[in-house]
Amino acid sequence: MSEFLPTGIQLSYLIAASLFILGLKELGSPATARRGNVLAAVGMLIAIAATLLDQSVLNYQMILVGILIGSLLGTIMAQKVEMTAMPQMVGLLNGLGGGASTLIAVAEFWRLLGSSETVGLDSTITMILSVLIGGVTLTGSLLAFAKLQELISGAPTIFPLQRPINFGIAIAFLVGSIYLIGSPKDPVIFLVLVGISLVFGLLFVMPIGGGDMPVVISLLNSFSGLAASAAGFVLMNNMLIISGALVGASGIILTQIMCKAMNRSLTNVLFSAFTKGASGASSGTGATQATDKTVRQIDTEEGAMMLGYARSVVIVPGYGMAVAQAQHSVRELADQLERLGVDVKYAIHPVAGRMPGHMNVLLAEANVPYPQLYDMDDINPELERTDVALVIGANDVVNPAARHDTNSPIYGMPILEVDKAQHTIVIKRGMNAGFSGVDNELFYKDKTMMLFGGARDVVTQLVSGVKQL
Amino acid sequence: MSEFLPTGIQLSYLIAASLFILGLKELGSPATARRGNVLAAVGMLIAIAATLLDQSVLNYQMILVGILIGSLLGTIMAQKVEMTAMPQMVGLLNGLGGGASTLIAVAEFWRLLGSSETVGLDSTITMILSVLIGGVTLTGSLLAFAKLQELISGAPTIFPLQRPINFGIAIAFLVGSIYLIGSPKDPVIFLVLVGISLVFGLLFVMPIGGGDMPVVISLLNSFSGLAASAAGFVLMNNMLIISGALVGASGIILTQIMCKAMNRSLTNVLFSAFTKGASGASSGTGATQATDKTVRQIDTEEGAMMLGYARSVVIVPGYGMAVAQAQHSVRELADQLERLGVDVKYAIHPVAGRMPGHMNVLLAEANVPYPQLYDMDDINPELERTDVALVIGANDVVNPAARHDTNSPIYGMPILEVDKAQHTIVIKRGMNAGFSGVDNELFYKDKTMMLFGGARDVVTQLVSGVKQL
Amino acid sequence: MSEGLVTGLVVFVLASFVGFEVINKVPPTLHTPLMSGSNAISGIAVIGALLVSGAQGWSITVILGLIAIILATINVVGGFLVTDRMLQMFKKKEVKA
Amino acid sequence: MSEGLVTGLVVFVLASFVGFEVINKVPPTLHTPLMSGSNAISGIAVIGALLVSGAQGWSITVILGLIAIILATINVVGGFLVTDRMLQMFKKKEVKA
Numbered sequence A, B: 001m002s003e004f005l006p007t008g009i010q011l012s013y014l015i016a017a018s019l020f021i022l023g024l025k026e027l028g029s030p031a032t033a034r035r036g037n038v039l040a041a042v043g044m045l046i047a048i049a050a051t052l053l054d055q056s057v058l059n060y061q062m063i064l065v066g067i068l069i070g071s072l073l074g075t076i077m078a079q080k081v082e083m084t085a086m087p088q089m090v091g092l093l094n095g096l097g098g099g100a101s102t103l104i105a106v107a108e109f110w111r112l113l114g115s116s117e118t119v120g121l122d123s124t125i126t127m128i129l130s131v132l133i134g135g136v137t138l139t140g141s142l143l144a145f146a147k148l149q150e151l152i153s154g155a156p157t158i159f160p161l162q163r164p165i166n167f168g169i170a171i172a173f174l175v176g177s178i179y180l181i182g183s184p185k186d187p188v189i190f191l192v193l194v195g196i197s198l199v200f201g202l203l204f205v206m207p208i209g210g211g212d213m214p215v216v217i218s219l220l221n222s223f224s225g226l227a228a229s230a231a232g233f234v235l236m237n238n239m240l241i242i243s244g245a246l247v248g249a250s251g252i253i254l255t256q257i258m259c260k261a262m263n264r265s266l267t268n269v270l271f272s273a274f275t276k277g278a279s280g281a282s283s284g285t286g287a288t289q290a291t292d293k294t295v296r297q298i299d300t301e302e303g304a305m306m307l308g309y310a311r312s313v314v315i316v317p318g319y320g321m322a323v324a325q326a327q328h329s330v331r332e333l334a335d336q337l338e339r340l341g342v343d344v345k346y347a348i349h350p351v352a353g354r355m356p357g358h359m360n361v362l363l364a365e366a367n368v369p370y371p372q373l374y375d376m377d378d379i380n381p382e383l384e385r386t387d388v389a390l391v392i393g394a395n396d397v398v399n400p401a402a403r404h405d406t407n408s409p410i411y412g413m414p415i416l417e418v419d420k421a422q423h424t425i426v427i428k429r430g431m432n433a434g435f436s437g438v439d440n441e442l443f444y445k446d447k448t449m450m451l452f453g454g455a456r457d458v459v460t461q462l463v464s465g466v467k468q469l
Numbered sequence C, D: 001m002s003e004g005l006v007t008g009l010v011v012f013v014l015a016s017f018v019g020f021e022v023i024n025k026v027p028p029t030l031h032t033p034l035m036s037g038s039n040a041i042s043g044i045a046v047i048g049a050l051l052v053s054g055a056q057g058w059s060i061t062v063i064l065g066l067i068a069i070i071l072a073t074i075n076v077v078g079g080f081l082v083t084d085r086m087l088q089m090f091k092k093k094e095v096k097a
């Protein structure tokens, strides 16, 4: 590396990096996940401490102030955030990380500007990359946050000529970069590049719907890793390079997993907005078909009876439960049913909700005993022998069309086969489609009873209903 | 790195290293294993080509001659070796690799000796390490080869005062190293260290029995990787360091797997000789217990009949089949039985033979169709419904004691439950114990028929017997 | 292309391989904690910020660096704490595992 | 402890991690081929031999280097060929996989 940090620092970096690796590894298994997180945190401490020993670090006061402010804000945010707001929280933090990388590159640029050093080709290139990735991560993540937090509409926004405009901007960025490589010390051009990067982030996320934000965030997470790596190349610092690469790789893998779980391709997630026309129409027809079918509707009293007198009940939570924050009432309902000797299980679909493990996190928050949660493959065989399957704000993950309707967008996605149960009760507010926008024939089956209303209210009523049995 | 190899070479090294990684990865799954091997080979080609471009390489003629000779010998050896001789073959090649690393270190030492350069502390240390690891790998592997090839007795050799002597030598090595660090250009001391390293290799492998050689070889394989890495540190060459580390890690993992499969600890494998007294006695008593029990014995004619008129036969090959090179006759027997409409399956125990996959390699060599091979877990449930289990030169892996006899050395090792079959025919030469040296109660069960003789002869007789049915 | 850059590249590639291998064995329920955990790690950018803002006195560089420090620290601290909060809820899972 | 040595150490550690992660997913039947395959890779020592024996003219160094080249090449060529021979036999397995 160009600057010769003393061996000691280098070695502590090596230790820290190893801790990160072990941490990520342990994060992979439930039994060790927590320790893994701690390991990674320790690694971070070591890395920071070692860096502070670096001779090039002088004005400690300011730095410590900065660290204190940051830690304080971080702690507060971490304490305040609700479990259901996790995705946007990660998105936000992620954006800050990206912002930091961008600032580092800009700061370094200004340092070189001031100094008499000549700026080498490769350091210019790495700086441009660092700015680009960092900038996209920053604005992209913030926009994703805004969409998930519903500060702005989660709907995909497309404006005319979007593609040509993106294209033009990309060209502009390229030209600018080439120019900067030519005259590396031109602040104007540099700032223009920064600006373009920021705009890029917005343009990248705008056309993507709120439901896909988890995917986007995880992708941006991987970007923020790459941004850190880029910063590492700017400063010739192995620690940054390694950690960045780790995060970059992990983020990409996770993104793929999420896409696969939703059985869509990443490109489809990112660019479907541009081709929405078609799919929108098709789901539209699906809706119209719906109208001429009839659904059986019941009220909470009937529902409470069906549940209370059942031998076995399988609860299928979905995105709706998350939106309605109904997990606590659901847990209460389960308790009441068990008091009556009903055998209650939860069926967790891998992509129920809007991010992997979404349901597990919520139910765990409501202290649902872990052994009661069953994965799709374990519960599906049991559903036939189940008296009542209680579907709470889930839709796509229980849509039988996925099994047979080859031209349904969710065809092929493994589902929870609640239609095999003796009876199915579906709690949702109306007949609206779910995330995938397709109609659900389950609702029209004779064995299916619809229980309309917000998940929270309905379930609470069910609880009181069951209590009176 | 101290010497600035041009970027191009470095990059090709990076590509080569990546190919090695991908190669190892693909070697991990049957479908891709072959391609993985090819990838690794390509990586090696790239690495060598890149190195030849290095400016410090001048006398091409000699080098090419060397490469040619090496390739020629390598090809011949690879063609000549028999499948059953694979372990010792790997051992031999392994030794050569270690030898190479040692020679590199020595050569580098002589270069420094000639040059006026002062030898830095770290380069001395790395050189000592390189010599030590390389030397141990060399002699250790060769001794392992000799034991497996039965050039010398495979029995563990221990001589009086072995431990104190080892200890003394270790001390001597340490002292020598420290001295060398003091005066880095003393050829005598250096050569002494080389000598000691070579002796170490012998002392390390001598007390280990032939049966454990696969474990030892895989351990030495990992050493040879470390040796390459050490050489890499001597020459400050990333390619060597990376590849060496890869092999080192893989070798260690594989060694552990092999030990676990034999449910022994590595230390037990390496040092059991020193504590043999006890275990030897216990197995001895096992043998005496044996004498007062009786076994049912049959001849090949009866055996042929039992097999020919059975509906289903499960063949359980073991180390004995390997020793007797009986795999081809076994395959012939299976063909004959199938001709008579008998349903024939092979049951493969993970540690049957003397190395993982030993049986698979042999049977594959005899072109046994892969679908006929069943892993332990798949076949065990079927054994109850099997008419005849034909055990060919296997012993420990079918020893029921592993299930219940808590103070048997193999207690807890999962076994092939041939005693559950209607009848069991065991082919072996006598009543000798197997690898673990414990008696096998299976042989004394009423359902078990012993068919004494060398596996090869017996099976061939069985074939002709079945033909005559 | 400088020597350091090449070495950096080597390190980068190796680390990426590690990342891929380590990750692709994570059960779905842990994806969210993993996402935020690795996100916290990406806050390592903080040490970059430390290095650039280390210079004595007040320059644009230092100021930008300090802002970077704050942002990155939020990312780090917030990330690890959030992850821990999520994982606390999985503790029952440890019984099973 | 020289700068280069530290970097070397970093590279070594990362590569080891890769090695561990890549390997620990290998089915038993492939252990033998894997052993000889990775053994062939350890023949990479050949490039070390090339570097030391590269010098012009005849010195002890060069001679030792040449011997090293021969040994290492045997290890490489023999190793890869043997591995391939073993794997050829598993080809039926590919049908299943």
Ligand SMILES: NC(=O)c1ccc[n+]([C@@H]2O[C@H](COP(=O)([O-])OP(=O)(O)OC[C@H]3O[C@@H](n4cnc5c(N)ncnc54)[C@H](OP(=O)(O)O)[C@@H]3O)[C@@H](O)[C@H]2O)c1
Pocket (backbone or CB within 6 Å): A211, A212, A213, A214, A215, A258, A261, A262, A263, A317, A318, A319, A320, A321, A323, A324, A350, A351, A352, A353, A354, A355, A356, A357, A358, A392, A393, A394, A395, A396, A397, A398, A427, A428, A429, A430, A431, A432, A433, A434, A435, A436, A453, A454, A455, A456
């Ligand atoms: N898990 C992931 O990683 C992830 C990430 C992104 C996308 N996705 C996708 O998200 C979907 C998840 O399926 P899902 O069945 O869980 O959810 P869903 O298919 O999106 O259906 C959710 C249903 O809940 C109802 N709902 C909404 N708010 C409600 C409330 N307050 N009370 C009661 N019901 C409410 C909605 O119907 P009403 O409006 O009629 O009430 C909607 O049909 C899948 O398509 C998956 O591919 C998953």
Ligand SMILES: NC(=O)c1ccc[n+]([C@@H]2O[C@H](COP(=O)([O-])OP(=O)(O)OC[C@H]3O[C@@H](n4cnc5c(N)ncnc54)[C@H](OP(=O)(O)O)[C@@H]3O)[C@@H](O)[C@H]2O)c1
Pocket (backbone or CB within 6 Å): B211, B212, B213, B214, B215, B258, B261, B262, B263, B317, B318, B319, B320, B321, B323, B324, B350, B351, B352, B353, B354, B355, B356, B357, B358, B392, B393, B394, B395, B396, B397, B398, B427, B428, B429, B430, B431, B432, B433, B434, B435, B436, B453, B454, B455, B456
């Ligand atoms: N797979 C590995 O990785 C590995 C590595 C090292 C050690 N091991 C150990 O090796 C053992 C493998 O079990 P195993 O049942 O396959 O073998 P085994 O337990 O060693 O028994 C082999 C039997 O074959 C008989 N035999 C030897 N030569 C024969 C010949 N020419 N014809 C017929 N029979 C012959 C021997 O009895 P006679 O002398 O009476 O004929 C011996 O009892 C396990 O204990 C395992 O832990 C395995």
